Amino acid sequence: MxxxxxxxxxxxxxxxxxxxxxxxxxxxxxxxxxxxxxxxxxxxxxxxxxxxxxxxxxxxxxxxxxxxxxxxxxxxxxxxxxxxxxxxxNHMSSESPQFRDYVEHGDHSAYAGLFLTFDAVFPQGATERDLLTIYRPRPGMPFTTATLRDGQRKILWTTFTPQQIDIDVRxxxxxxxxxxxxxxxxxxxxxxxxxxxxxxxxxxxxxxxxxxxxxxxxxxxxxxxxxxxxxxxxxxxxxxxxxxxxxxxxxxxxxxxxxxxxxxxxxxxxxxxxxxxxxxxxxxxxxxxxxxxxxxxxxxxxxxxxxxxxxxxxxxxxxxxxxxxxxxxxxxxxxxxxxxxxxxxxxxxxxxxxxxxxxxxxxxxxxxxxxxxxxxxxxxxxxxxxxxxxxxxxxxxxxxxxxxxxxxxxxxxxxxxxxxxxxxxxxxxxxxxxxxxxxAFNGSFELLASEADTLAMRWHAGDDEVRLVVNFRTLAHRLSGRTRGVAFEWRFDQASSPAGSVSA
Known part of the structure; x- marks a missing residue:
């Protein structure tokens, strides 16, 4: 990258x-x-x-x-x-050709094992503790009930929404x-x-x-x-x-x-x-x-x-x-x-x-x-x-x-x-x-010593360097550095600056 x-x-x-x-x-x-x-x-x-x-x-x-x-x-x-x-x-759409084929043909579908059902994860059933142990990014349990063409009812694993059917990646x-x-x-x-x-x-x-x-x-x-x-x-x-x-x-x-x-x-x-x-x-x-x-x-x-x-x-x-x-x-x-x-x-x-x-x-x-x-x-x-x-x-x-x-x-x-x-x-x-x-951004990074309300950082590569200092209490700040021996200061309140034209 x-x-x-x-x-x-x-x-x-x-x-x-x-x-x-x-x-x-x-x-x-x-x-x-x-x-x-x-x-x-x-x-x-x-x-x-x-x-x-x-x-x-x-x-x-x-x-x-x-x-x-x-x-x-x-x-x-x-x-x-x-x-x-x-x-x-983790999942695909309930409108996908694969899932529609599964709904149509059930266990005879070529995609029957692709979609994760409750039984596939809990073949012996699940206790209350098992279900409450599941980490959830959203409210509720990660399950949705679906009825297949032959009348079978399946409990599908749906981590996010009922339209996003989890797949068995294994x-x-x-x-x-x-x-x-x-x-x-x-x-x-x-x-x-x-x-x-x-x-x-x-x-x-x-x-x-x-x-x-x-x-x-x-x-x-x-x-x-x-x-x-x-x-x-x-x-x-x-x-x-x-x-x-x-x-x-x-x-x-x-x-x-x-x-x-x-x-x-x-x-x-x-x-x-x-x-x-x-x-x-x-x-x-x-x-x-x-x-x-x-x-x-x-x-x-x-x-x-x-x-x-x-x-x-x-x-x-x-x-x-x-x-x-x-x-x-x-x-x-x-x-x-x-x-x-x-x-x-x-x-x-x-x-x-x-x-x-x-x-x-x-x-x-x-x-x-x-x-x-x-x-x-x-x-x-x-x-x-x-x-x-x-x-x-x-x-x-x-x-x-x-x-x-x-x-x-x-x-x-x-x-x-x-x-x-x-x-x-x-x-x-x-x-x-x-x-x-x-x-300098292709060189070495340093977190510099500073007061509790201040962040100070530095990058340097050979003679090239760039520093940033920000005081979060006063918003006082400075972005400065040196490129091929020439010092510069980048201003946050001007429409242009020499730093903006720095070339590699």
Whole structure:
């Protein structure tokens, strides 16, 4: 993976068109975002993109939604930037041909073993304790009852929604299904995949069914299949921070999901101490994010839900509760209307809000947060809404009732052109160029000694260096450095600076 900033986006929500329109934004002499990103994570673009979960319930994972283009368009985009795609390993749509065949033919279907039933996991039945041991990301039990054509009633495992039917990844049918997806992506020159919901992929009676040793084994096996096809693997897990560290030792790449709430905590409580403690122990093989297509993770810095007394979080429980409330206040109550029981598609561990609104639309704080993100070891990713300093989309939330839609706006080309004239967006683009081009970011990282309310970091490579200092109490800050012996200082309140033109 290139050590450059990446973009995360839906194909149809940035530019209002398909893959060719997105490519026109990212590459070419007249592309407004040309040369800005080393890679792009295309959120699910498979048939179809408008199911029960915004494409994360694919009907056909090996087919591009025809409204967006085809595999040739994916391959053309991969000529300009590295392309990452999702492999939804845990489930597929209840509308998929495979599941419909199973409903039609029952145990005689060629796909009978592909879908995970209650009996397959609990052949001897389950006790109350067995069921309560299952880790749940959402309220309720992970089961849905279905009636087959012959009248049989089956209890299906559905971790997320009734339309997302879990598959048995250990079954030969499941392995063939996932192997076919990987090959299709490799043929289209996709160089990296994100394993969506992989933490729930393995089920074992009497256990949590989440990130068990068997899950790590499966991830290793899948990663080997991907590596054989020249594809890197990113694992997407929201979990207790120590567990994230353990996961990172076993995989290519993980997300730093603790970073967004810790940055918000630093601004809210005027202290850098929890953030500095995390920087001291966090995985280096991480993709840093402040925002994604999901909400702002809370579980990632909280106490271990399995043993809160013995495994405290990165911040105290009381401060975590206050932080959630601060986000609600900063967003003028919008995030409260989109989070938890207030909206469907529940995620108990996330607050649904744009990061810009979580910081009360404070341009300076927002740019400082991005600078912190870009300074941490790893590869930064910027979500398309965050790229344009997008605000909470209350109209979309009202139309769909889906909480995460508050941060899944549609930007047509005119919207993008207008957003690119905003000073906060212009400065963010310059920060991205600085992160991509300054040679020090390919060198060594240091967390410098500083007061409790201050974060100080340094990158250096030979005579080249770049430093960032942020005081969370006063918002005093400095981003400075040296390139080929020439000193510079990057200003957060100017339209341009010498640092923005630093070349490798």
């Amino acid at each position: 290139k050590n450059q900033v990446q973009l995360i986006t839906y194909v149809d929500r940035l530019g209002g068109g398909g893959l060719r329109d997105l490519r026109a934004l990212l590459a070419g002499p007249f592309a407004p975002l040309a040369g800005l990103f080393g890679g792009v994570h295309l959120l699910p673009f498979f048939h179809k993109i408008d199911g029960a979960d915004a494409g994360f319930d694919p009907i056909d994972h090996t087919r591009v939604d025809e409204r967006l283009g085809d595999w040739g368009d994916v391959q053309a985009l991969a000529q300009d930037v590295d392309v990452m795609a999702d492999v939804i390993v 079954h030969p049918g499941g392995q063939a299904y996932l192997g076919g997806i990987l090959q299709t992506l490799a043929d289209a020159k996709v160089s990296m995949v994100r394993l969506d919901a992989v933490g729930y992929a393995i089920k074992k009676p009497g256990h949590s069914c989440f990130m068990m040793p068997e899950t790590f084994d499966f991830i290793g096996e899948f990663a080997a299949m991907a590596k054989a096809r020249g594809i890197e693997v990113l694992v997407e897990i929201h979990a207790y921070h120590q567990r994230q560290i353990e996961i990172a030792r076993a995989v290519d790449w993980v997300y730093d999901f603790a970073l967004p709430p810790l940055v918000l905590h630093a601004f809210s409580f005027h202290t850098a101490e929890p953030l500095k403690r995390w920087i001291g122990i966090r995985p280096r093989n991480a993709l840093t994010v402040l925002d994604t297509h999901d909400g702002i993770g809370i579980i990632d810095i909280g106490a271990d839900s399995a043993d809160r007394a013995g495994h405290p979080g990165l911040v105290p429980d009381a401060e975590l509760d206050q932080l959630v409330e601060r986000i609600h206040v900063n967003s003028r109550g919008h995030s409260r209307r989109a989070t938890g029981a207030a909206a469907s598609n529940l995620d108990l561990y996330q607050v649904n809000c744009t990061f810009y609104d979580a910081l009360a639309r404070d341009d300076q704080a927002y740019l400082l947060a991005r600078a912190i993100q870009f300074f941490l070891p790893g590869v930064p990713q910027v979500y398309y809404v965050g790229l344009l300093a997008g605000e909470n989309d209350m109209a979309l939330l009202s139309r769909t009732g889906v909480g995460r839609d508050i941060n899944r706006s549609h930007f047509d080309r005119d919207d993008i052109d207008v957003a690119l004239t905003r000073p906060v967006v212009q400065r963010l683009l310059e920060l991205i160029r600085l992160r991509n081009r300054h040679p």
